[in-house]
Amino acid sequence: MFLRMVARxxxxxxxxxxxxxxxxxxxxxxxxxxxxxxxxxxxxxxxxEDEGYRKAVESFTRHRLKVCQEEDDWEIIEKRLACGQVEELIEEAQDELKLIAKMIGTYISILSLSLSLTLLNSILIFTLFLCLFSFLEQCRVIRRIRRKI
Known part of the structure; x- marks a missing residue:
């Protein structure tokens, strides 16, 4: 144990x-x-949580993190992960962080578009209701006028 901690x-x-x-x-x-x-x-x-991208990223990142925490030697890390040199893994991890930021921006855009469409639908329905109400009111007025004639 001592040799592993000090000599390695x-x-x-x-x-x-x-x-x-x-x-x-x-x-x-x-x-x-x-x-x-x-x-x-x-x-x-x-x-x-239900996005495949998130599940994949969490899975391989947890695995890679576990290997890095278990091993001290860069050569053993490279062999166990079998994904290239540790410097390449660093670049991949940095790129993944940039991609996550873009994905979050995409989800926010989709969510705001969805909310905008929902709001637009509500406004459209309300406008149609007002038009229908106005039309029915005009019909009532016309009927009253006809009754008086």
Whole structure:
């Protein structure tokens, strides 16, 4: 137990390059991933529960977060997740957060459109009711006039 806690971090390999042009090594990738996955799980709560997108994001994010919390070594994290390098996972998590924000904006737009249509329908029905009431009132007036003639 002691060796695992003390020696393992000291023996951990230091990543020098990702081998991908433009993708820099993130020395604290595990901590960054844990933070990003926590934010993702928090922000996805704004998406309706019954949406497939939310269910999928919650599922794979929880799995990835669990692996990151269980493992200290970036190589083991990469092997267990089998989704590329930790730096690529960081970019994916950042992109997912941006997508969640867009999805929330879309849901808000749809909701406001739906409310606008509901309000418009209510106004239309009320207007039709007023027109019908006005027409019936005019018919009553015409009948009174005919009776007097």
């Amino acid at each position: 971090p000291l023996m951990a390999k230091v990543k020098e390059t990702t081998g991908i042009v433009g993708l820099e090594v993130v020395p604290n990738a595990r901590e960054v991933l844990i933070s990003l996955y926590g934010k993702t799980l928090k922000e996805i709560q704004a998406v309706p």
